[in-house]
Amino acid sequence: MTTTEPTIESTNSTEVEITNIGVDFGSVTALESISLSITDGEFFTLVGPSGCGKTTLLRSIAGLETPSHGRVSIGGRDVTTEPPEARNVGIVFQNYSLFPHLSVADNVAYGLQFHELSGERDPEGRVAELLELVDLPGFGDRKPTQLSGGQKQRVALARALAPEPDVLLLDEPLSALDARLRKKLRVQIKTIQRDLGITTVYVTHDQAEALAISDRIAVIKQGQIQQVDTPETVYRQPASRAVAEFIGNNNVFQGRVADDGRQLEIGGTLLPLPENHNRAPGTSLTVSIRPEALVVADSKQVDPAVLSATVETVEFLGDAYRVHCRWKNKSVLVTTAATTPPEGTVKLHFDPEDVHLL
């Protein structure tokens, strides 16, 4: 498989436009005012802890949830009051939700009776085409009960894609599968999405999954959007402490800008800040630094940008060690590619430019 850079910048029209959407369940607010623009052909992921409202947002796009206020438009058409069957979206749920009384082929063909296919294509040919696409040719006559979890989910994907929807909605589609299968299937989903160029909204609580397959990510917490950006930006420049702590492993420290304006003071220790940080001396400040930006220093090496931490636990990851240290009663996470695990007291240094201001 070859990996090419996604080229969403070339087609720039907005496919899904969400304006000030809010959803209340009785007295509980599931979503506060949320606005999002999802570009045509984009793989867009909503990520956040469970209960954050990401599924409610997805269901609002599908028309399965009625927003208390706000607007949803798909392909430039306002669909806020349209029922799901009038929106031309395809949806895949976590637990497959195949129609248990229908064969695989009938499941995939179900949506075709309500849609005109583009070109001169017959439904049977379309079903075969889709089963081919999801790597399940010849499975048409089976019943859902005769399939494995991964196979069921691929049938559900084929069923959602069959009527050529404008938007593909995926609600934690891989969460019911085991880790190995999950990784395999997410590559398959990404490949199919890119080949078809279909606008996709993907919901997951797994930040690693979100980083791996998305063109853009929206991080959601407690019904509010924290950050919308490419995986790289969200990872390297988290917009808030919540994002920094949710996406990937991270070390977050709180302190104040020292009087010289160039260092961060945490409990009497001074650590360097990146140049051009434009924070005034004396202001309190939260910073994050990724575990892989911390380097376990040679004992002989003397460097000013150093934390002196105690190793507590070491995890062997195969290609690296993840070291749990303690520094000033705070836990500090370090990833190191060293061939032997560090122990005792270690000195950690870092490039000041890797310190991210929150």
Place this chain on the structure above:
Amino acid sequence: MGPPDREQLTMRAKASRLLPVGIAAMLTTLVVVFYYPVGSVLSSAISAGGRLTLDPIVAVLGDPFYTGSAHSLVTAPASLPRRFAAWVNAGMPAVDFGLFGFTAYQALLSTIVSVAVGLPGAYLLARFEFPGREFLRSVTILPFVMPSILVAVGFLAMFGRSGVVNDLLATVGLGPIRLVFTLEIVILAHAFYNAPLVTRLVTAAWESVDTRSVETARTLGASPLRAFRDVTLPQLVPAILTASVLTFIFTFMSFPIVLALGGLQLATVEVWLFSRVQNLALVEAATLGAIETALSLGLIYVYLRFEATQISTHGKEHVRSRLPLFGDWRSISDPRRLGLFVYCLVAAVLFVGPILSLVIESLTTPDGAFTLDYYAFLFAQQASTAVGTIQPLAAITNSLLFGFGALVLAVPMGVLVSVVATHEGRGSRVAEALLTAPLAVSGIVLGLGMLRTLVFGITVFGHRLTVTGPIAIVAAHAIAAYPFVTRNVTPALSGIDDRLVDAARALGADRPTVLVDIELPLIAPALIAGAAFAFAISIGEFDSTVLLAEGVDSATMPVALERYTANRSLGPNLGPATAMGTVLLVVTTGSFMLIDRTGRRWER
């Protein structure tokens, strides 16, 4: 899960050594109190003077009274094409299929009405949220444990000549309507029993429909109605069919309701069978019993096939959110909700009406004045020493004693069948079939069999052994009751995660300790519920009791109730019967709830 280790294997070996002992003990019991008595009845249908013959069966099937126009299939099969042609030439007039035809016809009508009444209830319970939904859902079990003779008297109190409905009609200058001894009232009473069953089974199926699959259909382009038709309905059909077949079986074999509300002119096979026994036409009765048993075995086979086709989805985590039944002001004009309100009114009349009427009639004179005379009458009966008088207090004591005896017998029997049913292997399938077969035999046939063998006495090695009526009654009740214990316990038993047992054993508990600490508490609620059922079934049992309680000494409450209903010379009107019925109602619901409550304390 890995392969079982040696320790587990020896445990299972021990368990499997114990199981056959239990099965053997129970089969022996069944042979003595069920297979032998019933076999003796059935054998007289196929033997005469010690040799095999089909004559009795041919005589019944060839009798137009029993099989109507179909009798010529037996008597003159060769003439069939000619008769068929004549029938077509005559413009295909309505065909009479005799007693069997009528029994099936009323069962079919009862099934249709029960499904029609039960389905909206399932819709209400599965799709709407309202205060008291859980309570309503749990009381749908109650009609099932109501003694059927009690329900019959309730319907008489409501729809009878001087019943509540006619009293109400009279106050507005209408009526009276005559419903007693009509097919309509029999069918309504059957619906009282079976519509809640339909509701229960279909609600359970409806709730297990994965809401996400309905939503998927919607996003694929289906309207709400199409999504219901294409996705929800196909998943309800197996439950509807299962409930229908069960209802058909129950109403085909229905006895006290038809006896009390239809009388002999609307006799079904079961009622006629009873009247044959009373007229001492025992060979004819036995033959009818044999044919009826064969038919119900066939129906139960169909039922089991249907039940096996039930699609089990594990979509429990996505129970569809229910719509509020009482929404904002707009919901008043919603046709669905309007329809459901009308339905609730009808259901309240059908289900609460008869029970309420029973109590009202027991406390009012025909003129509508309050009275306690009927209860005083019961006391007078108690003091009476006239021959043939059933003393109310004795009937109550008998019912409670027999109920307790039946419970003690039925619970281990039912649990054993559950253990067998949840066991793997071919042998256990056979054992399960043998142990479940009593379901197919009517109470009358069992009662008749016991009467002819155990009660009249059997000769074993030159010793004449007789069993007294009460013991036979307890045995018959236990046989009627244990399937209900099984139905409650089997799901609980098969729901126990094997790994719980493994976990407890890994923590150091030996097998008996695991049984007491882990498995028993987990099945205890189901066990208690099963016991409550067994007790209630025994208290309400009428079919075999009416035959076995030959004297007045072992009469139970339902038997007393039937006497008071049938024999109006005892009192001025239905009054004494309704008073007795109210007592039975209080004892039945009281004991059912008492056992159930005690059980729930266990649960906590």
